[in-house]
Amino acid sequence: MLIIDRLELAFRPGLNVLTGETGAGKSILLDSLGFVLGWRGRAELVRAGADQGEVQAVFELGPDHPARAVLREAGLPEEDDLILRRINTSEGRKTAWVNDRRCSGEVLRRLSETLVELHGQHDDRGLLNPSGHRMLLDTFGNLGSARDKVRHAWRKVSDQHDALKKAQGALEKVRAEEDFLRHAVSELDALDPQPGEEAELDTRRRLMQGAERIREDIAKAAQALGGEGAEGRAGDALRWLEGAADKAEGQLDEPIAALGRALVELDDASMGVTRCLEALSFNPLELEQTEERLFAIRALARKHDVAPDDLGGFADTLRRKVSALEQGDADIEALSRDLAEAQKSYDAAAKTLSDARHKASKHLDKQVMAELAPLKMDRAVFETVITNAEPGPAGCDDVSFAVATNPGAPSGPLARIASGGELSRFLLALKVCLTGGDSGLTLIFDEIDRGVGGATADAVGRRLSQLAEQGQVLVVTHSPQVAALAAHHWRVEKRTIGNETLSTVTDLETGDRVDEIARMLSGDTITPQARSAAKALLRV
DSSP states (O other): OTTOSSOOOOOOSEEEEEEOOTTSSHHHHHHHHHHHTTOOOOSOOSOTTOSEEEEEEEEEOOTTOTHHHHHHHHTOOOOSEEEEEEEEETTOOEEEEETTEEEOHHHHHHHHHHHEEEEETTOSSSTTOGGGHHHHHHHHTTOHHHHHHHHHHHHHHHHHHHHHHHHHHHHHHHHHTHHHHHHHHHHHHHHOOOTTHHHHHHHHHHHHHHHHHHHHHHHHHHHHHSTTTHHHHHHHHHHHHHHHGGGTTTTTHHHHHHHHHHHHHHHHHHHHHHHHHHHTOOOHHHHHHHHHHHHHHHHHHHHHTSOGGGHHHHHHHHHHHHHHHHHHHHHHHHHHHHHHHHHHHHHHHHHHHHHHHHHHHHHHHHHHHHHHTTTTOTTOEEEEEEEEEEEETTEEEEEEEEEESSTTSOOEEHHHHSOHHHHHHHHHHHHHHHOOSOOSOEEEEESTTTTOOHHHHHHHHHHHHHHHTTSEEEEEOOOHHHHHTOSEEEEEEEEEETTEEEEEEEEOOHHHHHHHHHHHHHOSSOOHHHHHHHHHHHTO
């Protein structure tokens, strides 16, 4: 990575400091960490002549560390050691792995939000970003429960609003066709078509239409089969044969039996023909009525573009629409009442949250002001500004942190009003007040002590040390007072070997720390006085 060939650092719990001359490579170390965390920044992190640069970072995760939720959501392996690895080729292609599984830069950035928090004079991701001030105030005031109530109430308002809007739209659509609906239902109710009726009417109509043409022939057949026709003559023949049978010596037995069977069949045939004649007997008015109803059913089916057998179901659908129309105003009124109740609940929850924020802001302002005094900014003013905002899931407040560096001076946003040194101290005081408990985050302060020295630098160092008691803090510093308070101290150096310039990092023991802090006090030439002062700072 640029002037780094190969480097492995094992930062430890507590306050870790990186010191070294300007240009030694301290910023490159932070750039490398930001690279493996997916932060958008310098893209040329490949040393000249190398095919690629690789950064690997290992984080220890507690059982409830928030990074675990990100891993689960992304479908990545969840282990106690979180290993991030990212490669950048000389052509600018980047590839990332999480626990040896390929992942996107976006996943890295989401993980980084749970792992590392960077603070510095050019930090737009942390305390200088006004978009996060409201959440910081809520966290400081333990307002999570009140905020959840507001979010729940807002969701209910949104749901009720959507339901009302949907009902109003449906009602307007039904009203646009009200005349048609009522007329159509009236027609269908008057006709009352039944499933299968169209086919029955069609069959009956065709039967009646053909009845006149076939009735005459059927009547002739009935006459030919009846008592004066085939059936009567066969009966006569049977009687004549039965009278002669005694003298025929059995020769007529078989013909007599056949005639008996024939008479039975003739009787069945005659009865069937008679029934058909009765069925073909109809009133001419009946044909007219049948045709009228059949044509009416078919006309309604064509009008509504449905099958004749589906007219009954279609009528039920139209009736439901008419019923919805008649019930519509009552439904709209009920939904409007529900929305008003939901809005009332939201307003109450939002006001409770807003009141709590105002109360918490006073406590925060008081605590920050108390922190500013030891940092030699006792004349400065810090204020949490709460203004009205459009209602939303987080309430009706906008929150921003404003400062005035001198009494009577106008206040404004942190990044615009405070100078470099003042800004560093404001950020540190604010961070001390906002940090509570072990968040699982590694805090990084990039030259946050720039522009301060003496007792003020000592106060800065003590507050950094206080923050480090709750976890891990990394500080890039040029202040000997801050460096002297570190639990772990690394020196970054740049060396030229032949035509190659490389940056190295050394873990300093007590004796080496004396020399490094003496260098920070006196410059390149370490004097006995500087070494003595360094020992005093280190208390050795």
